[in-house]
Amino acid sequence: MTHDTQPATAEELFARGNACAERGEFENALDCFEQVRLQRPADPGVYNNLGSTFVRMERFPEAMQCYWQARSLDPNNADIHHNLGWVLEQMHRLEEAVLSYQQAVQLGKLVDGSYNNMANCLQSLGRFDEAHAAYRRAIEIAPQSMVYYRNFVQSKRMTPDDPCFVSLQQLAGRADSLSPDDQAQMHFAMGHALADMGQNDRSFEHLLKANAMYRHSVNYNEAMTLGLFNDLPQLLSADVLRAKRGLGDPADSPVFIVGMPRSGSTLIEQILASHPQVYGAGERPDFGKALMQALARSDADQEKLNFDAMPTVTSAQLAPLGADYVRRIRAEVPDASSYRRITDKYPFNFINVGLIHLALPNARFIHSRRSPIETCLSIYSRIFQDVPFGYDLGELGRYYRAYDALMAHWRQALPEGVMIEVQYEDLVDDLEGNVRRMLAHCGLDWDERCLAFHQTRRQVNTASASQVRKPLFRTSLERWRPAAELIQPLYDGLGPALLDAERKRGAV
Structure with a gap:
């Protein structure tokens, strides 16, 4: 039947x-x-x-x-x-x-x-x-x-x-x-x-x-995050970066603007994107996506990347990773071949600076820095999609301290000329001097339009969309601060070394 x-x-x-x-x-x-x-x-x-x-x-x-x-x-x-x-x-x-x-x-x-x-x-x-x-x-x-x-x-x-x-x-x-x-x-x-x-x-x-x-609505594993930051200097030591340099993709258009959110990275990109040879791509998660794909490859695939085996990493693993990133970001840039440089200001690329350098040895980095307390209070005042550490002052301070330590490692481990640091307060005080330094770092000729960045018409998809369309004034540095007892957890999280550095700059 x-x-x-x-x-x-x-x-x-x-x-x-x-x-x-x-x-x-x-x-x-x-x-x-x-x-x-x-x-x-x-x-x-x-x-x-x-x-x-x-x-x-x-x-x-x-x-x-x-x-x-x-x-x-x-x-x-x-x-x-x-x-x-x-x-x-x-x-x-x-x-x-x-x-x-x-x-x-x-x-x-x-x-x-x-x-x-x-x-x-x-x-x-x-x-x-x-x-x-x-x-x-x-x-x-x-x-x-x-x-x-x-x-x-x-x-x-x-x-x-x-x-x-x-x-x-x-x-x-x-x-x-x-x-x-x-x-x-x-x-x-x-x-x-x-x-x-x-x-x-x-x-x-x-x-x-x-x-x-x-x-209460945010899922944040502090121990895992800070543990990763602590492990990276061992996984990607200065010796590894030195031994494996030059094995990645030779593309020289990427410029990574890294640092903490609310540290001035949008302003830096707006200045650079005012140069006719620069395209400001905004905050792009493309390197993270390319990295996840490389990590997820089968064990039999020669392009599979293994974080625990960086001392033995080869060009067969690094070059495809760099090329995949370049392919992804160029796909988002109209007429990409007409630009000498393409900026990516996803701030959390600071975590992967060493690996990005291996995958793209000719890329340049600009580290955007600002007063730790100013940065943290600015983060604390807003909701961000990808900042799970920003809603508790103690967690925020500890995250900043771990970020600062990791950036100190990259600063010491990278070859000279690969990364410069731009302090927001210094940029406000000496705009032209710092713009000239950034352009030189990117191999670009001087262009006056970079000083009139606030007149540049382009989309800005960050919380600083309105600020970067205004001229710089020193009043932007004069932020009110809460009473010390209210933000003591932030001070404790940042630790004495960062607070002492703040005092020396006259910011506390």
Whole structure:
């Protein structure tokens, strides 16, 4: 006796695909949605779901193609326009993202998210008035969404009578009615707004609450992180760097701007990107991705990298790693061959300085430094996607101390001429002298446009998007500090050596 097996219907495959995606079985989800597409090639929903699955796999170009197809089939669907805008935003195609979000807000009703995302893009593009208007619309539509207030107050100096600040204060008065996450967002927003108004003591009270609340939602393994920093000088000693130098890819276009967040790296990149022979690529995770791929290769693959065997590493391992990074970053640069240098300012590349040097021996590094206390307090005042150590003053200080020790090792181990250090305070005091030094380090001729960096039109996808579009003033160094007893955990974490160095610079 035989049983006929009926093929799954499109509805069943669609539901199965959604279930697979929810479980993280993305390849199976793609297979289900692809089968649906074969049965219903004119269904915009299946292309939208394909796009969403590719997004979760971080395969953004393929997601974009799917959303384009969905849009062509259903041009009046606000959600599809929003999804397309989000993918374009992740691909740093911000002008196009803005257009997609504009379509979404024209077609949809509850489009606060589209207004907020559009505002984030406009902020990065330097279109500040448009960004502020979009943030206000997001808040009008969803006046209880605290993240919109936080984004807005971080982009615009508040005044006590601004309607958004008035609304924010009212919400702060009934904070207990908010979710823990919204309370944290609200306190960050209040902290930033009050600091702009000069109400510094009240501001820091809010920041203490904000960080304490937000820390509970952050996964950070301090012992593992600091242990890695401690191990790297042994794994990549000066002897290893000396013995293995020259085995990597010979490309000489990359310039890595490294250091702690909020240390002046965005300013350094903005200055360099004002030179016609430099492309500022922003914060790129490409070396980390290339490294993970090299580490994940099978044991039989001669290109597989093993951190524990760096003394025996070969050109067959290092050169492909460097070439993979160059391929990835050049793919993001329009007309890459026309630029002498391409900057990558992902700050946490400081962890991999030694390995980057082996993989790309002709690359240059610029270490962006700033007062430890100023750096840490600036980090403490904001939410960052990739700074899990920033919400506890003690953890923040200990992380900074470990970073400083690791950079001291790279400074001693790298060959002369590979890395220079630029102190933010010195850059403010002597802009031209430090710009000349950076350009010479990168092998570039002098160009006056680097001194007028604030006039350079380019997208800046960091928290410093507005600051780098203003001239430098020494008032940027004169930050208010909380009472010592409030930040004693930070002092303890930094340790006496860093604090003594601060005092010698006159910064404590």
